[in-house]
Amino acid sequence: MTTLPARTTRKLGLVIDLDTCVGCHACVISCKGWNTENYGAPLSDTDAYGDSPEGTFLNRVHSFEVTRDDAPPMVVHFPKSCLHCDDAPCVTVCPTGASYKRVEDGIVLVNETDCIGCGLCAWACPYGAREMDGAEKVMKKCTLCVDRIYNENLAAEDREPVCVRTCPAGARHFGDLADPRSAVSQLVAARGGMDLMPEQGTRPVNKYLPPRARDALDIPDLVNLCEPAPQGATGFLGWLDRALERL
């Protein structure tokens, strides 16, 4: 059914720390790897070694520059994947029932055998979280690694989305955002976690933590520190300098 559940028991999602992300794209690659080798149609590449390579990705890292009047510019690396919205517009537009939001954990998924590849859900998503696979012609999106998080064949520490497991900076966190006592909820509360494009009315589950205020050092006058070595040495060093000069 493509009607949205009135409420979901849990709201599993990601909290992404824009202060910590170093823009290494490891989450992009591990996501592509896991989701190509496991559930659903593989994430294809087209013209991979040609002039215009293209591929399907469920997670991409953009880098933005924030210029400020009263402080130096700031570079913010910005990973973006499905936000598993409470009011997911991609689900309700689906004509076939292929798109759905799970009642038990709020994950938004696509049943690929029902997808007719009309692309309307990708149009409806303001975040560009869905991409039509170039080879399979079905809609692909982040599954929140639903085939990892409940997978008892994996070691306990691996039962989280592969992007979270991979992130070397610890910039990605996974948990239940409906539970105010969960680690992710506390992180959101402590750091002022925010929604992307709240004006679009999607009520995203995933939250982003804004960059912390940068230290404002009371920097001494660097020009003095960089003063060139004094000219015209005297005494023994002066004699040595002159002697070497003459050689």
Place this chain on the structure above:
Amino acid sequence: MHPAPSLILFTVLSGMGFGLLVWLGLGLRAPTGLAAFILFGVGYALAGAGLIAAAFHLGHPERALKAFTQWRSSWLSREAVLSAATLAVMAPHAASSAFAATPLPVFGWLGAALALATIFATAMIYAQIRAVPRWHHWSTPPVFLLAALAGGALLAAQVTLALVLMLGLGAAMVAHWVAGDQRFAAAGSTSGTATGLGALGQVRLLEPPHSGRNYLLREMVHVVGRKHAHKLRLIALGAGALGPAALLLLPASYMAIGLALLFHVTGLMAQRWLFFAEAEHVVGLYYGKR
């Protein structure tokens, strides 16, 4: 948005077809015999051709029947159900008019209502999408409805009705453009809200996530198509609405109506091209493009 030829053809052709069926169903023109066979045939052919063109747009057309299931939430599914219902309900009226010279008004009226609802559902597929502010506005459905009804009236050779509707269509197009040009700013989405970093300062893209293109850019950030926007608006308004209206003011003849029809279809193609090409999706904000 990418102006896909299949979608342009679909919305123009099937719109006209359903528009014609509205008038034939209402009995405004109540042909019998061969005339009914031809007129209903044109209506069914246009509506059907449009639906087939739309099916070509799908990645998996073999699963198209599944699209009839989600009418509770999805305008695309409603369109599929309503279009099939129109063609089915109108069939007794059409067959009886053509082969028994006896129109069946009850089927006609019901079919006309369904045809009108089909056109409205088509428009709502676009108007519902909040991520495309230009479409997400009350001015979108009138363009689709008036275009279909005006084209249908022209096909049914209802000169006065077509004339009034053509003028209405022209006004609706202009209203849609004027309102549409303000819509993105009014929606309030900026690179600041898209990244959540707007409170810190001016946000601009430093490095895109990849050097090549992708599905999102090809489908949603189709900047090239806007190149001749101004000229295409004049063609759409002139050929699509005002030209046919002027031709309809001439003494009625099949020549004038045929010419008006040719102009109207050409202009409407330009209008639909712009409808897609000028529509800016908010996802472009993540790519530093509109």
